[in-house]
Amino acid sequence: MVYVRDLPIFAAYAESLGWEPDAANEYEDDEFNSFRKGEFNIIVTDKCSFFSSMVLSTQVCKKLNLLNKADRIMVFDAIQKGVLTIESNL
Structure with a gap:
């Protein structure tokens, strides 16, 4: 996750360096965009609150060592x- 001040300006710059917008960008809300270059993928946002919540979510999942995808999504x-x-799987 990368925080930028202006997503459209970053997108133009990234594309000039060979990064391609992910096709999923068309279907997502406007919280973030993703870009691919070869085997690499970056997720970019210009929304400070979204960035902060993603960082916090990631830190909690790492601290709790959540390996199950459903737990991380929760x-x-x-x-x-x-x-x-x-x-519940009961």
Whole structure:
């Protein structure tokens, strides 16, 4: 995750360096964009609150050593959207 001041300016610069906008950008909300260059992928935002919540979500998942994808998604949703969904496999 990369925070930039102006996403359109960054996008133009990244594309001039060979980074290609990810096709998923067309379907996502306006919180972030992603770019690919070969095997590399970067996620970029110019929304400070979104960036902060992503960093916090990542830190919580790392601290708790969450290896299960559903658990990580639950943490991200709880922190970013204020939504807690607990799925039971019982």
